[in-house]
Amino acid sequence: ASPHTHHSRQLDVNHKKPVQTFRPINIAHRGSNGELPEETAAAYLRAIEEGADFIETDVLASKDGHLVCFHDVTLDATTDVADHAEFAGRKRTYEVQGEDVTGWFIVDFTLEELRSLRVKQRFSFRDQRYNGKYQIITFEEYILIALYADRTVGIYPEIKNPVFINQHVKWSDGKRFEDKFVETLLRYGYGGEYMSDGWLRQPLFIQSFAPTSLIYVSNMTDSPKLLLIDDTTVPTQDTNQSYHEITSDAYLAFIGSYVVGIGPWKDTLVPPDPTDNRLGRPADLVARAHALRLQVHPYTFRNENQYLHFDFRQDPYAEYAYWLDEVAVDGLFTDFTGSLHKYQEWTRPYRKEQEKTSPEALLREIAGMLKNDGYD
Amino acid sequence: RPLFPLPSKTKNEEKKPIQTFRPYNIAHRGSNGEIPEETAAAYMRAIEEGADFIESDILASKDGALICFHDVTLDDTTDVAKRKEFANRRRTYEVEWFNVTGWFVVDFTLEELKTLRVKQRYSFRDQQYNGMFSIITFEEFISIALDADRTVGIYPEIKDPVFINKHVKWADGKKFEDKFVDTLLKYGYKGQYMSENWLKQPLFIQSFAPTSIVHVSDFIDSPKVFLIDDISVRTQDTNQSYWEITSDDYLAYISKYVVGLGPWKDTIVPASGNYLMPPSDLVARAHAHNLQVHPYTYRNENQFLHFNFFQDPYNEYDFWINTVGVDGLFTDFTGTLHRYQELTSPHRKDETANSLLVKISQMISAYEGL
Numbered sequence: 001a002s003p004h005t006h007h008s009r010q011l012d013v014n015h016k017k018p019v020q021t022f023r024p025i026n027i028a029h030r031g032s033n034g035e036l037p038e039e040t041a042a043a044y045l046r047a048i049e050e051g052a053d054f055i056e057t058d059v060l061a062s063k064d065g066h067l068v069c070f071h072d073v074t075l076d077a078t079t080d081v082a083d084h085a086e087f088a089g090r091k092r093t094y095e096v097q098g099e100d101v102t103g104w105f106i107v108d109f110t111l112e113e114l115r116s117l118r119v120k121q122r123f124s125f126r127d128q129r130y131n132g133k134y135q136i137i138t139f140e141e142y143i144l145i146a147l148y149a150d151r152t153v154g155i156y157p158e159i160k161n162p163v164f165i166n167q168h169v170k171w172s173d174g175k176r177f178e179d180k181f182v183e184t185l186l187r188y189g190y191g192g193e194y195m196s197d198g199w200l201r202q203p204l205f206i207q208s209f210a211p212t213s214l215i216y217v218s219n220m221t222d223s224p225k226l227l228l229i230d231d232t233t234v235p236t237q238d239t240n241q242s243y244h245e246i247t248s249d250a251y252l253a254f255i256g257s258y259v260v261g262i263g264p265w266k267d268t269l270v271p272p273d274p275t276d277n278r279l280g281r282p283a284d285l286v287a288r289a290h291a292l293r294l295q296v297h298p299y300t301f302r303n304e305n306q307y308l309h310f311d312f313r314q315d316p317y318a319e320y321a322y323w324l325d326e327v328a329v330d331g332l333f334t335d336f337t338g339s340l341h342k343y344q345e346w347t348r349p350y351r352k353e354q355e356k357t358s359p360e361a362l363l364r365e366i367a368g369m370l371k372n373d374g375y376d
Numbered sequence: 377r378p379l380f381p382l383p384s385k386t387k388n389e390e391k392k393p394i395q396t397f398r399p400y401n402i403a404h405r406g407s408n409g410e411i412p413e414e415t416a417a418a419y420m421r422a423i424e425e426g427a428d429f430i431e432s433d434i435l436a437s438k439d440g441a442l443i444c445f446h447d448v449t450l451d452d453t454t455d456v457a458k459r460k461e462f463a464n465r466r467r468t469y470e471v472e473w474f475n476v477t478g479w480f481v482v483d484f485t486l487e488e489l490k491t492l493r494v495k496q497r498y499s500f501r502d503q504q505y506n507g508m509f510s511i512i513t514f515e516e517f518i519s520i521a522l523d524a525d526r527t528v529g530i531y532p533e534i535k536d537p538v539f540i541n542k543h544v545k546w547a548d549g550k551k552f553e554d555k556f557v558d559t560l561l562k563y564g565y566k567g568q569y570m571s572e573n574w575l576k577q578p579l580f581i582q583s584f585a586p587t588s589i590v591h592v593s594d595f596i597d598s599p600k601v602f603l604i605d606d607i608s609v610r611t612q613d614t615n616q617s618y619w620e621i622t623s624d625d626y627l628a629y630i631s632k633y634v635v636g637l638g639p640w641k642d643t644i645v646p647a648s649g650n651y652l653m654p655p656s657d658l659v660a661r662a663h664a665h666n667l668q669v670h671p672y673t674y675r676n677e678n679q680f681l682h683f684n685f686f687q688d689p690y691n692e693y694d695f696w697i698n699t700v701g702v703d704g705l706f707t708d709f710t711g712t713l714h715r716y717q718e719l720t721s722p723h724r725k726d727e728t729a730n731s732l733l734v735k736i737s738q739m740i741s742a743y744e745g746l
Contacts, residue, residue, distance in 0.1 A: 303687040310502040314676040
């Protein structure tokens with residue numbers, strides 16, 4: 001088959017295996033970044049291979065206005081920027097969410113310059129062998145990775161640090177970061193309310209910690225949105241509202257007009273005891289969110305024992321069991337999408353058609369039982 | 377209904393038998409990933425979590441009592457360093473050709489050992505049970521298994537026999553190994569592997585010392601497993617190298633005395649830079665000699681997992697059970713291994729005639745609409 005035919009077939013979103021909607025969704029947080037450097041093409045391809053329902057990314061903007069997939073506003077922790085002599089003079093200090101931050105800022109680099117960098121694994125205890133092999137990718141490249149997958153894979157992009165981005169990046173047409181974000185989605189055919197035909201063909205959740213950004217884009221796209229919620233000590237970056245305000249019943253009812261769910265930091269849903277690394281009593285946020293018909297997609301689940309409370313006995317599957325069976329969340333952001341997929345396939349598998357017992361199989365079973373009882 | 381079960385009913389009570397259809401789940405020092413090792417609580421937790429066997433290291437106290445304790449020194453897992461009355465008991469002895477300094481178990485009576493409290497060995501594990509539990513005796517360990525509500529095997533190790541025999545003397549002139557076997561026989565352990573007696577009270581005797589295994593073979597026909605340390609470690613009694621004791625000649629010899637090997641897992645599948653290298657042929661050769669392979673030790677924490685397993689202990693179990701094909705696994709996290717095995721090769725649920733009739737009825741009712 002010619003390459004064109006191959007691409008056409010893959011882009012034919014009407015005839016792919018659909019995204020599952022019968023069990024909580026598996027959201028590959030920054031791709032399979034437990035294995036590969038985060039938010040790279042390889043991390044997303046690996047996540048798709050491992051069974052992710054959605055691939056998650058953080059969208060920021062370069063100096064020349066390109067939307068890129070990158071988690072931090074600084075390049076320091078996950079790229080080799082510090083090794084580039086030509087960029088040594090680019091280090092700056094900017095205010096980010098009320099605090100001074102020093103580093104190499106993404107908004108000070110053109111896309112071409114960002115492309116010259118190589119991404120590396122953030123955590124020292126993870127596999128380092130892919131360091132320096134992959135580039136930062138654009139939001140469009142990320143979307144194409146999902147669209148070219150051989151099954152329906154959803155995307156879960158975040159409008160990341162919009163106050164900071166809008167402050168430092170200007171587009172010649174006077175548009176805002178959020179406008180550019182939505183334009184890209186529309187250009188690639190993303191549209192439709194949650195669980196609509198359009199959505200099921202190209203599943204999408206738009207996430208942000210900034211409620212005003214979510215409200216703003218609601219005028220431009222009817223795709224489902226989630227309000228991300230940080231730790232209890234962190235106010236919203238745009239409206240400076242406290243955790244307790246944005247998780248009040250009144251606020252949830254208000255934001256419920258714009259979002260289909262919330263994405264809280266998991267330790268706010270079930271706060272741990274600070275002294276002994278054990279779970280405390282669950283907050284009532286999940287119950288209240290569900291009462292208002294809001295989904296709950298907590299972040300971030302990680303396999304490593306330093307991230308597991310002792311109740312889970314260093315076993316990441318015990319953590320999944322707790323959050324899926326007891327807390328009953330609707331989706332999970334995980335750095336280890338393969339582990340979550342494996343766990344869900346073992347405990348809530350896709351229903352296999354063969355499970356219907358055929359008369360022949362049943363007769364063989366009867367014959368086996370009779371033989372066991374001594375009949376021949 | 378009588379207030380107490382009638383004697384005939386008591387006798388007829390049968391425990392759920394030990395599973396023999398999938399690799400053994402061997403709780404290494406009990407569930408010591410959660411609770412301080414080799415304590416009653418660690419073993420009871422392991423039984424609760426589904427262990428097929430509970431594993432222990434048997435040493436001896438100054439007054440000859442057999443106890444469950446992993447190290448010859450008390451330093452790492454007890455509060456001995458805080459006990460002023462024992463401050464002057466610190467000694468230096470030669471252990472397997474090296475000088476070791478510490479508080480040695482052989483310098484304390486059982487009564488003194490019982491005053492100590494066990495603590496978690498690793499800083500990254502749950503510390504909440506530190507100081508709550510005592511060292512237990514070999515007899516107490518056996519009773520924990522026998523009192524379980526299902527059949528649970530024991531997997532005791534004749535630990536550091538050269539060192540123990542050098543420092544502990546029994547009045548009747550017996551050796552450490554003799555005392556070890558006497559205890560097992562006293563509690564009714566006997567029978568060759570998979571015999572009726574073995575299935576009632578499953579037991580594997582393990583040791584790194586081949587002469588100890590050969591010695592006890594004259595006293596007890598229970599199955600034995602020869603433990604194999606890292607490739608750089610020589611046997612403590614016969615000073616043989618790894619290469620010698622894993623040669624075909626030696627396997628043929630030792631298989632007359634043991635039913636299997638218990639190698640350190642990184643000798644079966646060597647690792648370099650935290651990545652797996654091609655497996656050695658030890659499992660294949662052991663199986664060719666009709667020897668089982670029970671590697672040690674599986675731990676959930678990412679610092680113990682090679683990168684090939686993507687920080688996921690279930691991937692490690694999958695590799696060792698399905699790709700390497702081992703017959704048992706010593707694990708610090710018996711609950712995790714049990715969960716894995718129940719998810720992938722579960723106990724077959726009893727198919728009763730009634731449940732089959734329910735299936736038939738469901739099939740027929742599907743046609744009722746026609």
